[in-house]
Amino acid sequence: MIYILRHGLDDERFIGGWSNVELVEEGIEQVKRTIEFMKKHQIVFDRIYSSDIKRAKETAQLVSDAYHIPIELQPCLRELDKGLLTGMPKEKAEALFPDFVGDVGINTSYPEGESMLNLYRRQKEVLEWIMGLEKCLIVTHRGPINMYYFHLNNVPLTNDKNCFGVTHASLHELDSKQKVLRKIYEPKERMES
Numbered sequence: 001m002i003y004i005l006r007h008g009l010d011d012e013r014f015i016g017g018w019s020n021v022e023l024v025e026e027g028i029e030q031v032k033r034t035i036e037f038m039k040k041h042q043i044v045f046d047r048i049y050s051s052d053i054k055r056a057k058e059t060a061q062l063v064s065d066a067y068h069i070p071i072e073l074q075p076c077l078r079e080l081d082k083g084l085l086t087g088m089p090k091e092k093a094e095a096l097f098p099d100f101v102g103d104v105g106i107n108t109s110y111p112e113g114e115s116m117l118n119l120y121r122r123q124k125e126v127l128e129w130i131m132g133l134e135k136c137l138i139v140t141h142r143g144p145i146n147m148y149y150f151h152l153n154n155v156p157l158t159n160d161k162n163c164f165g166v167t168h169a170s171l172h173e174l175d176s177k178q179k180v181l182r183k184i185y186e187p188k189e190r191m192e193s
Contacts (some may be wrong), residue, residue, distance in 0.1 A: 002130060002174040003045060004138045004145055004181070005034065007059040009168040015093050015101075016141075017082030017113065020054035027055070030169035031062045033187035037171065039066070050139040051077035059169070060139040071139075076126045079141035083113025106159050116143075120157050123147035131176040142166045148174070152181050 008027030010016070023031070037043075045067075050060035052073040060071045085093050085100055094101045097111065106116040114122075123144045130138060130148075142161060149164040150157055164183075166172070171185040 001045075002133055002136055002138065002176060003038075003043060004130075004140065004148070004172040004174060005059065005063070006142055006145055006166055006168060006170050006172075007031075007051075007055045007139065010055040013090055015082055015085045015088045015090060017079055017086045017110075018053060019082075019087030021087065023055050023058045027168060028058075028062065030187040031059050034169045034171055034185060035063060035066045037185045037187075038063075043171075045069070045135045045137045047072065047133075047136040048139065049074045049077065049133075049136060051075070051079070051141060051144075053078055053141070056139050056141060060137075063137060063139065076122070076129070077138065077140040077144060080116065080119045080143045081110065081113040083110040085110055085113070103159055106157055116157065116159055119143055120147050120150065124151055127151055130174065131179075133176075145172060148172075148181055152179055 008023045008031040010021045010023055010027055014021050048060055048064055048069050048071045050056050050071050050073055052075050064071050085097055090101065100110055109115040127148050145166045146161065146164055167186050169187050170183055172181055173184045174181045
């Protein structure tokens with residue numbers, strides 16, 4: 001089985017994409033809860049492949065520490081390249097690039113970046129690579145995971161980031177033989193006791 005994990009919450013005051021924004025404390029806690037779920041349900045894997053973007057690497061490192069499995073960084077697992085907006089404070093991006101904050105058309109490329117359609121095409125090749133793997137964990141971003149859902153479900157591409165419920169630190173199970181991807185865990189807020 002192949003498992004795909006979205007990184008934990010990062011500092012959302014900045015534009016993501018290929019930015020090296022770190023996980024915030026809540027994001028670290030989300031990942032720890034996902035690891036607890038994986039351990040409780042005896043989810044095992046032999047390899048960890050991670051996007052080389054900081055928030056994904058930090059997420060992968062938490063899993064690596066818990067499972068004692070080294071990480072192999074894979075730039076192909078990166079999020080949508082938001083070009084000049086990458087890592088920019090959202091307020092500044094809204095002032096400088098108002099047409100690129102919020103919903104952007106699937107064919108519209110970010111200045112010096114890529115479009116959603118570019119990401120869709122790029123991740124199709126990555127998905128083919130992933131489908132050839134076994135017993136591994138992929139640590140990546142919402143964009144790539146959404147693209148896997150679009151491809152595997154033959155759903156037309158949209159710019160709705162939330163259509164498949166790929167929340168922070170959510171865990172998805174990919175059955176490569178059946179070509180089925182499904183979310184199996186999403187960390188919730190801890191209840192105060």
